[in-house]
Amino acid sequence: MNPRYSPDQVERKAQADWERADAYRARDDDTRRPKFYCLSMFPYPSGKLHMGHVRNYTIGDAIARYRRMRGFNVLQPMGWDAFGLPAENAAMANRVPPAAWTYDNIAYMKKQLKSLGFAIDWSRELATCKPDYYKWNQWFFLRMLEKGLAYKKTGVVNWDPVDQTVLANEQVIDGRGWRTGALVEKREIPMYYLRITAYAQELLDDLAKLPEWPERVRAMQANWIGKSVGVRFAFRYEQIASANLLPLSQVNEHARERVSARPLLPPGEGTGMRDEAVFASRERDGVRDVGAAPRSNERAVAMRNAAGTSPSPSVPLPPGEGREEKLWVFTTRADTIMGVTFCAVAAEHPLATHAARNNPALADFIEECKRGTVIEADLATMEKKGMPTGLSVTHPLTGESVPVWVGNYVLMGYGDGAVMGVPAHDKRDWDFAVRNSLPIRRVIASKQLLEDRYRAIDELEKENISIDREKITDVRYIEDFVFKKNISKQAERAINTLHSQLIHEGCFIDYGVVINSGEKYDGLDYEAAIDAIAADLKAKGLGDKQVQWRLRDWGISRQRYWGCPIPIVHCPSCGDVPVPDDQLPVVLPEDCVPDGTGNPLAKRADFVDCTCSRCGKPAKRETDTMDTFVDSSWYYARFCGTDNATAMVDQRVDYWMPVDQYIGGIEHAILHLLYSRFWTKVMRDFGLVKYDEPFTRLLTQGMVLNDIYFRKPESGRITYYNPADVDVTCDDKGNRVGAVLRADGRAVEWDGLGTMSKSKNNGVDPQQLIEQYGADTARLFVIFTSPPEHTLEWSDSGVEGSSRFLKRLWSFAEESKTFVDPGLIAATIDWSQTDDELKIARREIHLALKQANNDFAKLQFNTVVSAAMKMLNALEGVPGASRSAQGVKRQPADKMVVTEGLNMLLRLLAPITPHVTHVLWQELGFGDDIARAPWPVHDETALARDVIEMVVQVNGKLRGKVSVPADASEESVRQAALANATIAHHVGAKPVRKVIVVPGKLVNVVV
């Protein structure tokens, strides 16, 4: 045995053993053991592993290895999320086909994963760019098409006019194409969508079935799905005619013209939208103008066509031809409807478009809004700008005329693209009204305000002062009118109270009681008011309660080469024809080198030209590929049977699925996880699987951060320096006082912590770490430094610390080797003859193990490592084992405690640092394979004590300690505590009022 820890040697030996034994192959149906499916999110093969991968897979591996030792039949597979944009970018940069680049990366990263010693069943490896995988994307897509769960409609894309290509959001920088710098245009093109909205209700409800997901992920998903229950109603606009406006049917016509002025059909797409009737979708109004028609329309259709469960049906559709003279809005606060003082419509709304025809200023404003940001956070804080359209509409309940404005804070994409404006009870409307001097009408009051109002009215009426009872809650009315009256002190006081309450409440957005809304509604609370108002609107045929969703259907078409081909053929006579199942997969050619212009697939005649399976005439293949989120929406199910060439999944999913533990980054909290949940439900409804949810438990690990250092010269660009090249200087107490670049010794500035990135030059290459310290140190560091869900701050000295611990472990084991005797067990020892010191050490070891087991179950691995360190500290303290005790004669009890302690410690650490524990296990003669050893459990009898130390408090403050026999009675403990000199000093002459004894822990003397 090497006296010095040599990670390189140890890891090579351990990995060779595992390879030879095929140690981590998962058995497909082991009836003797419970199954455990442990999955980490598969990586995109970007080139090499980054620290985030190392962290993710180490956490997953620790869980998998722990479960295996706990007796589970564990499946831990690995694959590659291999389609995607970076491969195309690399292709352009290096003139290499994306396929070759991707496969090279996979080979390299696989080697890296193996060098980290993960217990992965590599026989199940898959890559989403292989036809045997993506064939099933295509097959499943066709099934969804048949059921109407996939359909075609137009969508907006970024278009680079120079390269004649579609750009991803990521490729648009400040509104310009990343390669050409050309101003990016918005274009409408036909795309395929998946009806995730048909599952909105179930996706929302089933979050309750995921109690072991982090609360915040469930909250984010619920917000994303965004169910709101409210009232959708209409303002009529008879006045349109008098304002000499076109009927809305013509307005829509106008909007359509504007969009079709620059049509775009992708190459190979000749038939337009009419052919969609071929497929199961019955959506009639497939042609959609930018912003010209509301979204809830689609949703209503989606709900009707959906297989499986459906959200509740929606109310009548927004304006179409024949029903045009209504402005529809949606609100969750119908109780405030009598407080409407304006309406605001989105810039893209047909009314806005129409009003702008003869109003250049308004047209300019609309253009400005359309160019503006659509990022929520920016919009939320920006100025609420608006412009009147000159139109007005009629309030459905009061019949009052309400002005219509164009507002930059109204989104066309949500609801009907129009809102009612109730400034008194909505912050945005308030801001908008204040800015544009629109009236504010208060219609909801808090209880306090109600009281103040009654009192003020009473007082004024006593003095026979006539006032407007409605306007009394208007600050301006009070100031302009009431304050100017000659009133008694008492009345003035009441008015003052009311006035300051009004000022205090300002824009009152809470629920309250309805006021100033007419006899019928006044006094009602939120729910009653909404019921009454919705009923009245319904009776007039002007609205009803409605459920509104935020979730939109999932557009999966990508105008990109490196992705799964959408299995459709465009035939001049038959239209869009699905590829028959027996012709699947539609194989993507792997030798294309995209150059950034146009669509590379469209240039490949051997791909595009084909024959129509219906009529046998020449036809063109669809050249769009699928969103890579499709690939990752079901890969976890495929791992159960990657070898099945005839079916997407087979009965093995019934054994393995659902995934028991899923581990990945928080950045996937919404899209990937939501799409996977959706996909699962569709697979279930197609009879492919039996479970409702794919991931039982979810762990979202935090990001990996590092210091950021930079210099900013007086002129020129900021330069970032890698923290590895920077020395930090500290004062005597360890406070950071400065940092210098090692190369030139001059100061650099510290810019806090940030995620490891190329742009900030603060990355750490895992490969270097492994080469310098070994995989076990890397694993130990990422596990120990932070709890899994927190961010992890990189620290070179932290790595040193982890390495130091493993060195200590190794040398302790090495020194103990001569007297470790696996035959010694606790029962052979006469504990009454052993030193207290030894018993205390053994107790510490078992106590630490107990804590570690608690923490392991909670997935709090950092404290598991703490416990392991405590165990080693205690072992080093065993009298006969310490280095300083060379020559001391070792008692059997010493040997037993060291043997037992090492044996438990190695097993405890095996999931985290598998190599070093594997080798030491063998070296110490404990067995061949530590991974097959049972999980260590502490011995309760080792925790027992004869004498315990109890804390004594006086008035809750720590004042002393007393040692008492473990079985001492409460009374004797009390006596011992009061007899203690320090305690007596603190009690002094004060009378003891009460003594609280917490058995085994403390005594509190109350004086």
Add this chain to the structure above:
RNA sequence: GCGAAUGUGGCGGAACUGGUAGACGCACUGGACUUAGGAUCCAGUGGGGUAACCCGUGGGAGUUCGAGUCUCCCCAUUCGCACCA
């Protein structure tokens, strides 16, 4: 603006159901061994005070014999976002 979380030494972080705050590690200080050490080992290390003691878990109230932990009100930071009407 909305949603979610988090605030504990110089730093990462411990503290099970309210019961010794700061485990474990890093950094730092002193010492040992060394030609040397950025290796290793030993000791110390929340702040203040000579001391007895006092103060300490973002701030402020409260409940309790006792609060990092429970309740209420503030403040700050981080993350997500598609103005969710």
